[in-house]
Each structure stands twice: as C-alpha cells, then as structure tokens.
Amino acid sequence: MFIPSHITGFFKVTRHENLLKTGSTGAGITLNKGVTTKLINGSGNVYFNDEKIDLCPSNDVIKYLDLKGKLKHDILYNSDFPLGCGMGTSGCCALGSAHELKNAYDLKFTENNELLTELELLKISHKSEVRCNTGLGDVIAQHTKGFVIRKGPGFPINVESIKINNLNDYYVLVDIFGKKETDTIINNSEWVEKINATSDELLGKLLNKPTLENFMELSYYFAKNTGLASDEVLELCSDLKFTVGASQAMLGNALFCICKKEELNDALSILSKPVVCKIYC
Numbered sequence: 001m002f003i004p005s006h007i008t009g010f011f012k013v014t015r016h017e018n019l020l021k022t023g024s025t026g027a028g029i030t031l032n033k034g035v036t037t038k039l040i041n042g043s044g045n046v047y048f049n050d051e052k053i054d055l056c057p058s059n060d061v062i063k064y065l066d067l068k069g070k071l072k073h074d075i076l077y078n079s080d081f082p083l084g085c086g087m088g089t090s091g092c093c094a095l096g097s098a099h100e101l102k103n104a105y106d107l108k109f110t111e112n113n114e115l116l117t118e119l120e121l122l123k124i125s126h127k128s129e130v131r132c133n134t135g136l137g138d139v140i141a142q143h144t145k146g147f148v149i150r151k152g153p154g155f156p157i158n159v160e161s162i163k164i165n166n167l168n169d170y171y172v173l174v175d176i177f178g179k180k181e182t183d184t185i186i187n188n189s190e191w192v193e194k195i196n197a198t199s200d201e202l203l204g205k206l207l208n209k210p211t212l213e214n215f216m217e218l219s220y221y222f223a224k225n226t227g228l229a230s231d232e233v234l235e236l237c238s239d240l241k242f243t244v245g246a247s248q249a250m251l252g253n254a255l256f257c258i259c260k261k262e263e264l265n266d267a268l269s270i271l272s273k274p275v276v277c278k279i280y281c
C-alpha cells in the first residue's frame with residue numbers, strides 16, 4: 001500500500017492525556033512520493049529500504065493490532081525519502097503497516113472489540129505516532145490528502161482539503177540537507193512554547209485566504225520566526241522568491257518549494273539535490 005509523504009508548513013501542538021485528543025493544528029501538503037508498504041513471509045522483522053530497523057510507530061501498530069509475537073510476515077517499507085527529514089515518513093510507515101496487517105490477518109475487531117474500520121486504523125496509526133513522538137498530525141493529513149488544513153487536533157477529525165485549481169501546473173521541489181528528529185522538538189517545552197506562540201494566528205490567516213501562495217508565506221514566517229529554519233534554508237528561500245514560495249519542511253532539515261511549470265528550471269538550478277514531486281490528492 002502506498003501512503004503519500006506529508007510536509008507540514010506550520011503547526012501548533014496540543015497535548016492531552018488521551019492520545020487521540022493529542023495532535024496538531026496547522027497546514028501541509030501530501031506528495032506523489034512516499035512509502036510503499038508490503039508484507040512477505042517472515043517473523044516480524046521490519047525493513048526500511050532494505051535496512052532492518054526497530055521503528056517505534058511500527059512496533060506500536062503491531063501491538064495495537066494484538067499481533068505482537070504472532071507475526072508470520074516481515075514488513076518491508078520502500079521509501080522515497082529518508083526517516084527524520086520532515087516528510088512524514090514515520091506516519092507513512094505507521095499507516096501503511098496498519099492497512100497491510102489488517103488485510104493480511106483479516107482483522108475485524110479492535111482490542112476494545114469494536115469493528116476495525118478504516119477510521120480505527122487511522123486512530124491506531126495516530127496513537128502510535130503520538131506515543132512515539134514521531135508525529136502529531138501527519139497520518140490524518142496523509143489519510144485526507146492534498147492541501148490539508150487541520151483545524152482541530154487529533155480526533156474527532158476536523159480538517160479541510162482545499163481544492164487547488166490547475167493542480168497539475170504546480171510542482172513541489174524537496175531538497176534535503178540533513179535530519180532533525182521530531183521528538184527532540186515536540187518534547188521540548190521551550191520549543192513548543194515558541195512554536196505555539198508563533199503559529200497562534202497563522203491558522204486563521206490561512207483559513208481567511210486558503211491559497212498555496214498564502215500557505216507558503218505563512219510557512220516561511222513560521223519557519224523563520226520559530227528559529228526552526230536553518231540559515232542555509234532561509235537564504236535559499238530568498239533566492240526562490242520568484243516561485244509560489246519556499247520554506248523549511250517541518251520537522252526536518254529540508255527545504256520545500258512550490259513552483260509553477262514556467263518557474264521549474266530556474267528553481268531547479270538553485271537547489272543542490274532537488275526531488276521533483278507533485279501535490280497528491
């Protein structure tokens with residue numbers, strides 16, 4: 001199963017004792033690149049681009065599905081992006097494995113004996129991300145797809161996927177400079193205070209004018225004023241002012257730029273190892 005990468009432009013953290021009510025508000029876009037999850041006969045090993053790994057959200061999904069110690073399959077993730085770069089890759093892995101395991105083991109009920117619907121799989125994936133501190137809103141956005149505005153944290157889901165006219169005219173360029181582990185930021189009270197203070201009014205501003213241009217402008221404001229963006233990324237964003245917009249992917253050490261077809265070659269010439277993507281709806 002393919003799950004699209006998700007880039008958050010700006011966000012606000014909401015913590016709650018209930019993992020399902022913990023999450024983030026904010027906005028982001030899903031991409032036509034991401035993670036394809038498949039199962040092969042095995043004994044519960046997890047491989048990420050052929051490397052055997054011990055991935056927290058995947059372990060939690062297996063546990064929530066009551067399959068710990070019972071797997072007769074290995075889980076293989078084939079990812080277009082590395083983990084830890086702000087592409088929502090851990091969310092792709094959580095959501096993809098939840099769907100594949102449900103199908104492979106013909107699971108029908110949750111641990112609370114409720115029907116194991118797609119919504120319940122989404123809840124399991126969200127809880128896994130939140131408990132592992134690898135995400136707060138990615139899987140909800142990856143389930144929703146497109147240009148996604150998250151108006152409420154967690155569940156019940158309160159999101160809008162904004163219709164983009166001439167969607168195919170737009171490209172998303174991703175340039176990855178390094179890793180930034182999400183948990184080091186969302187588990188740090190000083191960072192969360194700065195993030196929430198900076199993002200406080202951004203959601204309302206985007207809802208008033210839900211365009212890609214405004215999304216990128218607000219994302220750049222967020223990346224710069226939280227101090228999360230590196231000087232290198234900020235400098236490149238200035239060089240890319242002729243495009244729809246550029247900012248730092250949250251939470252990663254990566255730049256993302258939305259540009260139109262006629263701007264593509266000039267934008268590519270500025271970036272070092274750009275991955276060319278489309279917005280995935």
Ligand SMILES: Nc1ncnc2c1ncn2[C@@H]1O[C@H](COP(=O)(O)OP(=O)(O)OP(=O)(O)O)[C@@H](O)[C@H]1O
Binds near residue numbers: 180182
């Ligand atoms: N080689 C590895 N083996 C096991 N776990 C890894 C490995 N590389 C990264 N991880 C784990 O993968 C998770 C990456 O999650 P993280 O949220 O930081 O990044 P992401 O999901 O790719 O992007 P985003 O910032 O958009 O959420 C972390 O828990 C990290 O410890």
Ligand SMILES: CC(C)(CO)[C@@H](O)C(=O)[O-]
Binds near residue numbers: 024182186
């Ligand atoms: C916290 C976060 C920015 C990490 O990618 C993302 O999960 C989100 O938008 O909630």
